[in-house]
Amino acid sequence: MLFYHMFLMQGGYLHFLQYKKTEKKWQDNRTSFPKVSVLVPAHNEEVVIEKTLEALSNLTYPNYLLEIIIINDNSSDRTGEIAESYARRFSYMxxxxxxxxxxxxxxxxxxNIGLRESTGEIICVYDADNTPEPDAVFWLVQGLQNDNKAGAIVGKFRVTxxxxxxxxxxxNIETITFQWLAQAGRWFWFKMTTIPGTNFAIRRSILEELDGWDEKALSEDTELSFRVYDLGYYIRFFPSAITWEQEPETIRVWWKQRTRWARGNLYVIAKFFLHFxxxxxxxxxxxxxxxxxxxLLFFGGVLASHTIFILNLLLELELKLGLVSIALLVIGFLLFVTEELLALSFEKGQLTLKNIAIVILMYFTYSQMWIALVAYSTFLxxxxxxxxxxxxxDKTQRYEETPVKKDRSA
Incomplete structure (x- = not known):
């Protein structure tokens, strides 16, 4: 898996070198603007919803072709009140x-409720904690208009x-690496990208053919991706469409959110493997x-390895590290660090001495937490x-935001 990730990172690097040319090509060859419906599901989001709606009100996409639908989903706080105040100010909300x-x-x-009420030819989705950059929707739509084989276009997200x-x-390092390695790399080599939960556009005709989102899926985005693939479309990663979003600030919130993601992905694996x-x-x-x-295999293998290592310390099984094992450990660590740092180099201001130190720490701490989390999620x-x-x-907790300077990718 580490060598496969190295292969993906090469693809991510090559995509990084090429996507600006595609951006210029689409900029010079602007197509007609279709009507777009932006869906914003919101449950108890009063802490963040105002900044999200403010960002959406500043989109450069033509207002007369824009429909922003906020689904105030059984909120018990001021989410609906705040959303209504924006709907009164902007006729397209x-x-x-x-x-x-x-x-x-x-x-x-x-x-699904928002989809039934929408009228746009293209459907975009943003989470209630997102602040998309003004041209985000424009680039997502341009991607679909210029690429008939693309069923969906996925943008890039950064951490507020x-x-x-x-x-x-x-x-932050994890999300940057995921996008340039797993998203950009898989797109470059295989023309495959996973739809994220936010900052993507999909053709309405596809959603109607698929009967919307699977309400049993905790990772509704990953599950939808597989069904889009099965229709014969590909999903394109285009990092010019940028949004900013919050991430968990405590281990407890992180654990709950990532457990939901892992369980959702396990659901997808089981669902599509059984019907392959x-x-x-x-x-x-x-x-x-x-x-x-x-x-299953990678995390399971690492978990088994850790277990054997601990048992060897406690029970004196007299197992020894051979030269091959030591070489693989060193190579694994160096590949991890190289991939992370290469991904950081794609984003302006991210390849710093502090982040280099955090990447090294990440290998021994944050990455190991994921192993325990996947094991726990599998049990659940x-x-x-x-x-x-x-x-x-389980809804992810939101926080009062502190303004930050947002740099576009290099």
Missing amino acids: KVIHTKPPNGGKGKSGAL NANKNLLTRLI FKLKNKKVGIDLIYFFFTY EIKRLMFKQEIKW
Whole structure:
């Protein structure tokens, strides 16, 4: 997996060198502007929703072709009130208020409600803690208009609270690397990218053919990606479309959010592996194998290795590290550090001495936390299946934001 990631990072680097040329080409060859519906699912988001709506009101996309729909999904705070104040100011914004039994079921349900009320030819999605840059929607739409084979266009997200504490710095490095390695790398080599939960555009016709989002999926974005692939489309990563979002500031919040992600991805693996031979587009297997190796074999192998190491210390099994094992350990560490630093070099102001030190620390701390998290998530998913438990959506905690200087990528 480490060598495969090195392969992906090479693709990410090559995409980094090329995407500006594509940006210029699309800029010079502007197509017609279709009507766009921007969906913003929001449940108890009063802390962040105003800044999100302010950013959306500053989009450069033509207002008369823009429809921003805020789905106030069974909120018990001032989310609906704040959203309504913006709807009164901007004629292209409207608010949908949901209540049980149809509302309050989670993000997928809210998005499906918004989809039914929307009229746009293209659907964009932003989380309620996002502040997209003014031209974000423009670039997402241009991607679909200039590439008929693309079922969806995925932009880039950056961390608003990256400098809050050590955890947010670690998450910032993780998100940058994920996008330039897994997203850009897979796009360059395989024309595959995973739809994230925010900052993406998808053709309405595709969503209608797929009957919207899967309301049983905790990772509704990953699950949707596989169904888009199966229709024969690819998903394009285009980093010129940029949004900024919050990340967890405490371990507790991080653990809950990432557990939901991991459980959601395990659900996707099980769902599509069981029906693999029924899939029309067998290319989906590339991503299925990637997720399978990452969540089960890679993490499982590392967990087994750690377990053997600890048992050897406690029980004196007399196991010794051979030269091959030492070489692999060193190579693994160097590959990890090289990939992280290369990804940081793509973003202005990120390749600093402080971040280099954090990357080294990350290998021995943050990365090891993921192993425990995936093991825990796997246990929860097995228990859910055995006892037929209902899937529950856990909302990520938001924070009052401190203004930060936002630098575009180099």
